[in-house]
Amino acid sequence: xxxxxxxxxxxxxxxxxxxxxxxxxxxxxxxxxxxxxxxxxxxxxxxxxxxxxxxxxxxxxxxxxxxxxxxxxxxxxxxxxxxxxxxxxxxxxxxxxxxxxxxxxxxxxxxxxxxxxxxxxxxxxxxxxxxxxxxxxxxxxxxxxxxxxxxxxxxxxxxxxxxxxxxxxxxxxxxxxxxxxxxxxxxxxxxxxxxxxxxxxxxxxxxxxxxxxxxxxxxxxxxxxxxxxxxxxxxxxxxxxxxxxxxxxxxxxxxxxxxxxxxxxxxxxxxxxxxxxxxxxxxxxxxxxxxxxxxxxxxxxxxxxxxxxxxxxxxxxxxxxxxxxxxxxxxxxxxxxxxxxxxxxxxxxxxxxxxxxxxxxxxxxxxxxxxxxxxxxxxxxxxxxxxxxxxxxxxxxxxxxxxxxxxxxxxxxxxxxxxxxxxxxxxxxxxxxxxxxxxxxxxxxxxxxxxxxxxxxxxxxxxxxxxxxxxxxxxxxxxxxxxxxxxxxxxxxxxxxxxxxxxxxxxxxxxxxxxxxxxxxxxxxxxxxxxxxxxxxxxxxxxxxxxxxxxx
Amino acid sequence: xxxxxxxxxxxxxxxxxxxxxxxxxxxxxxxxxxxxxxxxxxxxxxxxxxxxxxxxxxxxxxxxxxxxxxxxxxxxxxxxxxxxxxxxxxxxxxxxxxxxxxxxxxxxxxxxxxxxxxxxxxxxxxxxxxxxxxxxxxxxxxxxxxxxxxxxxxxxxxxxxxxxxxxxxxx
Ligand code: HEM
Ligand code: SF4
Numbered sequence: 001x002x003x004x005x006x007x008x009x010x011x012x013x014x015x016x017x018x019x020x021x022x023x024x025x026x027x028x029x030x031x032x033x034x035x036x037x038x039x040x041x042x043x044x045x046x047x048x049x050x051x052x053x054x055x056x057x058x059x060x061x062x063x064x065x066x067x068x069x070x071x072x073x074x075x076x077x078x079x080x081x082x083x084x085x086x087x088x089x090x091x092x093x094x095x096x097x098x099x100x101x102x103x104x105x106x107x108x109x110x111x112x113x114x115x116x117x118x119x120x121x122x123x124x125x126x127x128x129x130x131x132x133x134x135x136x137x138x139x140x141x142x143x144x145x146x147x148x149x150x151x152x153x154x155x156x157x158x159x160x161x162x163x164x165x166x167x168x169x170x171x172x173x174x175x176x177x178x179x180x181x182x183x184x185x186x187x188x189x190x191x192x193x194x195x196x197x198x199x200x201x202x203x204x205x206x207x208x209x210x211x212x213x214x215x216x217x218x219x220x221x222x223x224x225x226x227x228x229x230x231x232x233x234x235x236x237x238x239x240x241x242x243x244x245x246x247x248x249x250x251x252x253x254x255x256x257x258x259x260x261x262x263x264x265x266x267x268x269x270x271x272x273x274x275x276x277x278x279x280x281x282x283x284x285x286x287x288x289x290x291x292x293x294x295x296x297x298x299x300x301x302x303x304x305x306x307x308x309x310x311x312x313x314x315x316x317x318x319x320x321x322x323x324x325x326x327x328x329x330x331x332x333x334x335x336x337x338x339x340x341x342x343x344x345x346x347x348x349x350x351x352x353x354x355x356x357x358x359x360x361x362x363x364x365x366x367x368x369x370x371x372x373x374x375x376x377x378x379x380x381x382x383x384x385x386x387x388x389x390x391x392x393x394x395x396x397x398x399x400x401x402x403x404x405x406x407x408x409x410x411x412x413x414x415x416x417x418x419x420x421x422x423x424x425x426x427x428x429x430x431x432x433x434x435x436x437x438x439x440x441x442x443x444x445x446x447x448x449x450x451x452x453x454x455x456x457x458x459x460x461x462x463x464x465x466x467x468x469x470x471x472x473x474x475x476x477x478x479x480x481x482x483x484x485x486x487x488x489x490x491x492x493x494x495x496x497x498x499x500x501x502x503x504x505x506x507x508x509x510x511x512x513x514x515x516x517x518x519x520x521x522x523x524x525x526x527x528x529x530x531x532x533x534x535x536x537x538x539x540x541x542x543x544x545x546x547x548x549x550x551x552x
Numbered sequence: 553x554x555x556x557x558x559x560x561x562x563x564x565x566x567x568x569x570x571x572x573x574x575x576x577x578x579x580x581x582x583x584x585x586x587x588x589x590x591x592x593x594x595x596x597x598x599x600x601x602x603x604x605x606x607x608x609x610x611x612x613x614x615x616x617x618x619x620x621x622x623x624x625x626x627x628x629x630x631x632x633x634x635x636x637x638x639x640x641x642x643x644x645x646x647x648x649x650x651x652x653x654x655x656x657x658x659x660x661x662x663x664x665x666x667x668x669x670x671x672x673x674x675x676x677x678x679x680x681x682x683x684x685x686x687x688x689x690x691x692x693x694x695x696x697x698x699x700x701x702x703x704x705x706x707x708x709x710x711x712x713x714x715x716x717x718x719x720x721x722x723x
Contacts, residue, residue, distance in 0.1 A: 005715065031683075121633075151711075243632060273644060
């Protein structure tokens, strides 16, 4: 993975010093609260319901075991002994004191981490495929692109005061696990007919109150032209994005209001004016970055592992876990492992300091000391020998990290909601907890098969509810929480925004409603059909009917 | 209004035209965009500058570049970053004259302004009272090197070039 050189290190250290000075000037009155706010946001610091929240960047979701241990230490020293992994592949601490922030940032800098641009109206932390560099279906590792964008966008002089936040995601696999079509810019690495590597550039996706799927603005952009092209897109957005209404300020609204074709023309016109050569990343820099992402030293192994087979037969719990929580690796005898942060009754994405340390230790023992955070709020060990799976599983089980539910109905995404968030209109975590309890039976979960439920505590959609197979949006109706359902959402290459199912449900009623949906699916599905496939085949009506025919 | 950059306070030699004031024939004046044609048509001996709103299409000004000595770009608030891109465009179109950011920018933005091609910032008195010159001089220096290749403030080094030099030194 990428490691800072002396220059990256100096950069984050100077940034910490800069933040200390900004905090000092806020206290002295030189900066007003209004002026300080965007500066602290660009260092990941939010004011929330009960305390400050600090959002730490995990660029493209990759981190080392040493970094994970530091995150654990920080959660003990400055929070309440746990952290919250988020849909942005970052970690958030929910109980931070303003006066400790600069110290936390300094601690992060000591392990090459930071909170730069995890918030604010700037280019945010780049996200990517959690199986990058390992997945069997990948043809190019997206992380070097992510790192290039991280560097280019860090403290960008022109693009730090945009109309609104700006999120970029990259995938290097035809199977999109980074939800690139739901980002302000999504980049899909592709090859053209000549075999040259490049990007399909997708612009104007986004969730929030006006969910939209991104549009392809450039079918093939040669790899070397990435940064200049991004600059052209960003400049058009910075100049023309709406600033009169923050709910209409995202680039998706600009693309929508201008129209896809005029927007494309405007970008190409801007691009034609640029000095592409001087803006492009120097080839030697691209190579330097690329070298950090060379695959680890994998052994030549047979595809099948005897130790794995034996353990599978001997321990049925392990067998069940291995059925759901592994992801195909490109090297024979290896696999990627998903560590679920979705235990029954737990808050999705929460990990205790102890769990972070166990995950770090597992990474050291069996996964080249490297971890990933997924946008589904789980962790991944990318390169694990099948021979090592059983001891790894035992270790995870000892820390409650063995939930066998990746991609299943209890692998729920939920935003912090009214338990933490100042903008929330309803709670989301307790709904997730009750759903996992309702569907706790492992046999039932596996019978239901792949099904993603995503919950947001308000219209801002941090829980990605629009792209959940079943989305739950928590709202407030005359002082009571109620929950609106959307069906058929999809974050992948076949991206779709879920359709609203109809009238909402009370906090008490919503779990039953979901169960009716799931039961209806089980009734009408064809053999081996997933929930989403059934929904697409039959349409909304049969599901609505189950929802509103009130059980019995 | 104080005019400043990382070298300190700059001398104020330009005068801003008052509303409804006739175009003076002598002296260096800044005129609003709406009166630019009028000012350029007048038999003036002094230099002419123009104050642009941040909604301007920079191209529209290009034909007049050689008749102007100063362009100022409005910053209605520090959070409205359009001016940064307008400066980049003006420089990209070949503007080599003076370029000021005019409005409520803050000390922490000075390096960004300079990187985008502004020479100086002209800020309101009340803001200057709160953020004295030391703040501006210090803020301009906090980040010593940047990742961007093309756009950097004077005195801010290029990380990519530092890397290259370090590689060369290692041989
Ligand atoms: C707890 C405090 C949080 C606040 C105040 C907050 C605020 C917001 C707001 C206002 C939006 C809507 C933006 C827009 O439509 O322009 C949004 C969207 C979003 N936030 Fe959050 N958020 C919070 C937590 C989170 C968490 C925990 C995550 C996961 C990392 C997250 C990830 C997202 C995502 C993925 C979106 C949708 C992106 C899109 O609109 O395209 N947020 N957030
Ligand atoms: S969706 Fe709403 S409630 Fe949930 S974290 Fe985002 S802003 Fe807060």
